[in-house]
Amino acid sequence: MTVPKRIGKISFGLISPQEFRRMSVVKIITADTYDDDGFPIEMGLMDPRLGVIDPGLRCRTCGGRPGECPGHFGHIDLIAPVIHVGFAKLIRKALRAICRECSRLMLLENDKRMYLEQIKTLIELGQPIDDVVNKVFSEARKPKKCPYCGASQKDIKFERPLSYIEDGHKLTPSDIRDRFEKIPDDDVKVMGMNPDSARPEWTILMVLPVPPVTMRPSITLESGQRSEDDLTHKLVDIIRINQRFQENREAGAPQLIIEDLWELLQYHITTFLDNTVSGVPPARHRSGRPLKTLSQRLKGKEGRFRGSLSGKRVNFSARTVISPDPNLSINEVGVPMEIAMELSVPLVVNSRNMDALRNFVRHGSEAHPGVNYVTRSDGRRVKITSRNCEEVADMLEIGWKIDRQLMDGDIVLFNRQPSLHRMSIMAHKVVVMPYKTFRLNPAVCPPYNADFDGDEMNLHVPQTEEARAEAQILMRVQENILSPRFGGPIIGGIHDYVTGSFLLTHGERRVNRREVMELLKKLPVSDLPPPKGVDEEGRPYWTGKQVFSHVIPEGINLSFRADFCMNCDQCKEEECEHDAYVVIRDGELLKGTIDAAAIGAFKGKLTDRVIKELGPSVAAEFMDSMTRMAIRGIMLAGFSFGIDDEDIPREADNQIQDVVKTAREDVQKLIEAYDAGELEPLPGRTLDETLEMRIMQTLGKARDNTGSIAGRYLGLDNSGVVMAVSGARGSMLNLTQMAACVGQQSVRGERIHRGYEGRTLPHFRNGDLSSEAHGFVQSSYKHGLSPTEFFFHAVGGREGLVDTAIRTSQSGYLQRRLINALQDLEVNYDGTVKETRGIIVQFKYGEDGVDASRRDYAGPENVHRIVQKVLGKESS
Amino acid sequence: MSLSHKDLLKRIDELPLLQNMKDALHDDLAEVEVTDEEFEAIARQVVEDFDRAQVVPCEAVGVVAAQSIGEPGTQMTMRTFHYAGVAEINVTLGLPRLIEIVDARKIPSTPTMTVRLDGEYARDRDLAREVAWSIESINILHLGSIATDLAEMNVLIELNEEVMAQRKISVEEVAERLSDVTKLAVGRPDDYTLTLTPKEPSYRDLLQLVEKIKNISLKGVEGIKRVVIRKEGDEYVLYTVGSVLKEVIEFEGVDPARTKTNNITEIAEVLGIEAARNSIINEANDTLREQGLTVDVRHIMLVADMMTCDGEIKQIGRHGISGEKVSVLARAAFEVTVSHILDAAIRGDVDYLKGVTENVIVGQPIKLGTGHVQLVAKR
Numbered sequence A: 001m002t003v004p005k006r007i008g009k010i011s012f013g014l015i016s017p018q019e020f021r022r023m024s025v026v027k028i029i030t031a032d033t034y035d036d037d038g039f040p041i042e043m044g045l046m047d048p049r050l051g052v053i054d055p056g057l058r059c060r061t062c063g064g065r066p067g068e069c070p071g072h073f074g075h076i077d078l079i080a081p082v083i084h085v086g087f088a089k090l091i092r093k094a095l096r097a098i099c100r101e102c103s104r105l106m107l108l109e110n111d112k113r114m115y116l117e118q119i120k121t122l123i124e125l126g127q128p129i130d131d132v133v134n135k136v137f138s139e140a141r142k143p144k145k146c147p148y149c150g151a152s153q154k155d156i157k158f159e160r161p162l163s164y165i166e167d168g169h170k171l172t173p174s175d176i177r178d179r180f181e182k183i184p185d186d187d188v189k190v191m192g193m194n195p196d197s198a199r200p201e202w203t204i205l206m207v208l209p210v211p212p213v214t215m216r217p218s219i220t221l222e223s224g225q226r227s228e229d230d231l232t233h234k235l236v237d238i239i240r241i242n243q244r245f246q247e248n249r250e251a252g253a254p255q256l257i258i259e260d261l262w263e264l265l266q267y268h269i270t271t272f273l274d275n276t277v278s279g280v281p282p283a284r285h286r287s288g289r290p291l292k293t294l295s296q297r298l299k300g301k302e303g304r305f306r307g308s309l310s311g312k313r314v315n316f317s318a319r320t321v322i323s324p325d326p327n328l329s330i331n332e333v334g335v336p337m338e339i340a341m342e343l344s345v346p347l348v349v350n351s352r353n354m355d356a357l358r359n360f361v362r363h364g365s366e367a368h369p370g371v372n373y374v375t376r377s378d379g380r381r382v383k384i385t386s387r388n389c390e391e392v393a394d395m396l397e398i399g400w401k402i403d404r405q406l407m408d409g410d411i412v413l414f415n416r417q418p419s420l421h422r423m424s425i426m427a428h429k430v431v432v433m434p435y436k437t438f439r440l441n442p443a444v445c446p447p448y449n450a451d452f453d454g455d456e457m458n459l460h461v462p463q464t465e466e467a468r469a470e471a472q473i474l475m476r477v478q479e480n481i482l483s484p485r486f487g488g489p490i491i492g493g494i495h496d497y498v499t500g501s502f503l504l505t506h507g508e509r510r511v512n513r514r515e516v517m518e519l520l521k522k523l524p525v526s527d528l529p530p531p532k533g534v535d536e537e538g539r540p541y542w543t544g545k546q547v548f549s550h551v552i553p554e555g556i557n558l559s560f561r562a563d564f565c566m567n568c569d570q571c572k573e574e575e576c577e578h579d580a581y582v583v584i585r586d587g588e589l590l591k592g593t594i595d596a597a598a599i600g601a602f603k604g605k606l607t608d609r610v611i612k613e614l615g616p617s618v619a620a621e622f623m624d625s626m627t628r629m630a631i632r633g634i635m636l637a638g639f640s641f642g643i644d645d646e647d648i649p650r651e652a653d654n655q656i657q658d659v660v661k662t663a664r665e666d667v668q669k670l671i672e673a674y675d676a677g678e679l680e681p682l683p684g685r686t687l688d689e690t691l692e693m694r695i696m697q698t699l700g701k702a703r704d705n706t707g708s709i710a711g712r713y714l715g716l717d718n719s720g721v722v723m724a725v726s727g728a729r730g731s732m733l734n735l736t737q738m739a740a741c742v743g744q745q746s747v748r749g750e751r752i753h754r755g756y757e758g759r760t761l762p763h764f765r766n767g768d769l770s771s772e773a774h775g776f777v778q779s780s781y782k783h784g785l786s787p788t789e790f791f792f793h794a795v796g797g798r799e800g801l802v803d804t805a806i807r808t809s810q811s812g813y814l815q816r817r818l819i820n821a822l823q824d825l826e827v828n829y830d831g832t833v834k835e836t837r838g839i840i841v842q843f844k845y846g847e848d849g850v851d852a853s854r855r856d857y858a859g860p861e862n863v864h865r866i867v868q869k870v871l872g873k874e875s876s
Numbered sequence B: 001m002s003l004s005h006k007d008l009l010k011r012i013d014e015l016p017l018l019q020n021m022k023d024a025l026h027d028d029l030a031e032v033e034v035t036d037e038e039f040e041a042i043a044r045q046v047v048e049d050f051d052r053a054q055v056v057p058c059e060a061v062g063v064v065a066a067q068s069i070g071e072p073g074t075q076m077t078m079r080t081f082h083y084a085g086v087a088e089i090n091v092t093l094g095l096p097r098l099i100e101i102v103d104a105r106k107i108p109s110t111p112t113m114t115v116r117l118d119g120e121y122a123r124d125r126d127l128a129r130e131v132a133w134s135i136e137s138i139n140i141l142h143l144g145s146i147a148t149d150l151a152e153m154n155v156l157i158e159l160n161e162e163v164m165a166q167r168k169i170s171v172e173e174v175a176e177r178l179s180d181v182t183k184l185a186v187g188r189p190d191d192y193t194l195t196l197t198p199k200e201p202s203y204r205d206l207l208q209l210v211e212k213i214k215n216i217s218l219k220g221v222e223g224i225k226r227v228v229i230r231k232e233g234d235e236y237v238l239y240t241v242g243s244v245l246k247e248v249i250e251f252e253g254v255d256p257a258r259t260k261t262n263n264i265t266e267i268a269e270v271l272g273i274e275a276a277r278n279s280i281i282n283e284a285n286d287t288l289r290e291q292g293l294t295v296d297v298r299h300i301m302l303v304a305d306m307m308t309c310d311g312e313i314k315q316i317g318r319h320g321i322s323g324e325k326v327s328v329l330a331r332a333a334f335e336v337t338v339s340h341i342l343d344a345a346i347r348g349d350v351d352y353l354k355g356v357t358e359n360v361i362v363g364q365p366i367k368l369g370t371g372h373v374q375l376v377a378k379r
Ligand SMILES: [Mg+2]
Pocket: A450, A451, A452, A453, A454, A455
């Protein structure tokens, strides 16, 4: 294989009129495009030498067909020079800085040398030179007389958009060009320009390059009519005016008309280059839509740079809706058969795989796993059909390439937008499946931030051996369990996995032999542990903890507080009566409940320990077994949540009503004290603020109290509570809002005050400060909200929605800026971090050279663990 | 045979480890008997693990850092005002604060200082209050009341004797300051009353004068609008609204080494670029932590170092790092596309295609990560 060519550098500069002519393949003189037969007119805007877009024709310059020919530039000879709008500012500055007679930069030789030296140093340092150049221009503008020829200078006024007025006379582009031509090269350098690649007079156009037709293709409408590109429209205008200008000048038309035409030519060329120049009315299409000209093509998100050049489109990709499948490994992705038959992996025929590949070809492209294309060694590609498959299979030779359909075990990249971090694209192994959705283990939802409410994801098939190797080694899900953001596991149990483990391991849950088999059904298992005991009827039983221990790898020693820990004043640790202190010895779960703190995404301590001690492969196996068992666990226990789970006994309801009533009365008392002027203001607060804060406090406390009342009646037999305390989903707050009291609605952290003058709604008296008039919702969701409560709830809810909408756009932009600023940084072989200018940003990455995702290996805890392991002591 | 304590210390010190790992080793081994073989086994394992933790050459640490800070941005709150620490002082938190930090804004939207005190001042509440009062900018409303006398067409200021004594300011000082700023004669009908008469006897001028007087800083540091004292552990700490680091650290009783501001530009001006770099790290870290988001400090360090590596604070964005990139294509692809290309043309810039964006644009492998490594197959 040949080493691909690399572009070493790209130089930027202005193009001289001579160069424009030299690179042109044809001089365009007529504004017409096609003749009556639909053929491009020679020396017209669609001249066949400019390239081809019509199928069947060949380029008259390079002989290429459409798609092969890149297109070639033509040119228009302008009758009179015209200013390039993009350089209007530069022209203004240069005009003022040079002598009107001798065109020399009006600085003393010594100063010129000094500035030139500064510019050179800055360029060497990779720093911007704008400040020095601006200084040069402003200094050179000052002298009233030229220090070289002594000519006195006149003030040059600039008028938008493109008029330079000296002493009441407008300078024509020709005048300006004449002056610029005389500037010595050495002076040009002091002005921050490189005279070899950009002479100042080249900012005034004498020749206009005509872009090739390939970048302004005309489209044929259904009616058979041709519709030209915006650029072509603009070029037509330019040529017409150019012609009229010439005719008028040759006919000796009066100066006024000539000037008008010159202005008009300037206008058309200006809008051809940039149609959004301030002070220039944008050129419009017949329909009134402003034309999209050159600058507009480059700018913005959909522009050439960000839209087309930085965002590449690819083949061998697929997109569809995702759905969950807990039976898949976290490393796998379920791919619908239809997609698998469309996507392919290229394989090169060699002596050892010949038979196998021949077999694939024999399947044709309609029987999976078949072959879609065969490329012969001469590069000819054959589409495989059921008709030619046998024939091609027999012809197969070493060196041919076949595009084999995707099949089980192929490695693919899986992605969900927005791709905010590197775990948004991970490599999975294909499992071809029926139906039409991509399937994935819900444990990999957190890194993708995916759910199954209609989310779609993309899939890409790497096409080279290198790409596959890279995907396999660096991008597989198991290699990404630890997040580089904080060095902890980002993949882990969510929702039912957490609930399932909780139900299975909480307390002394007994399971009989049949149930054990059910739980272990999907796991590799050779023998069962000895039963924990015998039940009343003499049958052996096991505990949920024993069964769960089966998925914990051997050698794991760990103890920690479960998510469900009540935060008792004094943690009794192993003696915890809530079974909230987890103790694992050599892979055996002795005490405690497995919940989000053990296996959850972002905080799973057990997952964390498994991967850090035993590596990603074991961790992946652990995740697979754990998820399968957790699902069996929740199925065994049975789990549902419905409206009746929010029922609380009547006495609890009464208590809640009492609490709410007292709170309302307390608020009333506060208001009375305020009205009577007896309220003491808090330090640094006004009386009004104090009242608001006290009311908020009172009502907040009331909501908390109703919550704890409801909580007393909602125990672990309640599914909602199980989900909340285990960390699977939701919180006790959500539950109390459903069962007891929704609480204060707020806007910007305050009670709701907006609305009518002096009141929130017409339902209340003017100046009413009571709890119900400012958004306290005393009902529960289950009871239902009163109309005013409902309204306030909507007000508070809307803030959240607006907040989210603004946040996503702001943080998206922050992300883009951060990425753009930092993307070129990498760790060098000497441990330093340098940026593209070669400047050292860090002498040692992160001051200690430690990779954030493996930081725990370099921490004191790891040292303790090693010491304890070697000295053979119990770990704590 | 176990190692002697001295030997142990020496051998721990010789290991190629971080100080905190050495400390941990020392803590663990100081109290127990360790044989030579055991120590060797421990040292080997610890050093091996430390090597494993090292970042690999060619790792794209920049992108990882940017992602690690940007990604949690979606999970942050937008609520600008939160009361952090002191209930009386508003500070910007969450995403807006993070944006403010990387924007390298000259003045943060809620400038505030945390002033820590020296020795006795930190322990004695009265001394601490004295410092607070000397820092806090005082205007006339702190010292008394201001009213207009329409009959006399003048402004009447009634000063409170007690407060004046507390704040250690004399009536003469107030009068002098007022006449300095307003350029008007100050009358003093009695000990604690001052009058000012506007040049023109118009009602509008009178009201304008009142407003002007209210804004005059009579004592303390102009710009420190409020000072709040809070007890933290066993010391008193001052929190301010407004930030003037340069002046505040000069005050008697203020511990300049432990006094800080959230205005990073100010830190760069007063204490230098290294201090500013540390301040960026601390501020960003605190902002993220307050939101309950854990981001490894190395990522934040890289951002801070990138912002400060030229010796001045540069913004993450168009007016800073992104606008000063060497690559024309990279700049053009970020923002203000056309003007970057035009400028590059007149300057005759050359793009050497070293960065990521440039190479993506021209369609060749980027020189980073696995793209930096070149393998040649032996034939
Ligand atoms: Mg969704």
